[in-house]
Amino acid sequence: QKEVEQNSGPLSVPEGAIASLNCTYSDRVSQSFFWYRQYSGKSPELIMSIYSNGDKEDGRFTAQLNKASQYVSLLIRDSQPSDSATYLCAVIIHTNAGKSTFGDGTTLTVKP
């Protein structure tokens, strides 16, 4: 089992819809969770971080964390064509904060 698994894509949603991206992790010691967006041919950029159970909202983005279920998700409301990208989930463990583990990514396409 991979340490960080993301729902296989690609994911396609119509403009204005809600896109839901999911990530599960295997290590219960994982404590910090991150969502990065990567446009084709570009480097990853951080869009959300979440450190405690519950929801965290930032504009059209909401990250949800459920440590009991070892599950973190990213919701994108009112999806726009500019949201079309690959979304990477990452986790770290505070006892070894330099080590990051990424999922394989989910490619999202928002169709006008």
Add this chain to the structure above:
Amino acid sequence: EAQVTQNPRYLITVTGKKLTVTCSQNMNHEYMSWYRQDPGLGLRQIYYSMNVEVTDKGDVPEGYKVSRKEKRNFPLILESPSPNQTSLYFCASSSPAAPGEQYFGPGTRLTVT
């Protein structure tokens, strides 16, 4: 402007010819990492450093070396590159206050023939 720079951006080389990819950041970050990205395999961490003279192996360190003699620089060394090291490489940095909130460089596309 806060940034992570990498050089070169593109490199084609031959098997066995030593090469170095440089990485520099201007944010005074203690944490720096190297990743490789291959189709379908996501980002895999090669090495990371949590401070000057402190480095540790990531998930795929074989065939790579790093050094951290200055806070701002974290070069990646391939002493004898092989074709299976053909990949897209990213350097990243972050603060110990938020180690997972990484800033990535633009990437280096390496081809080893």
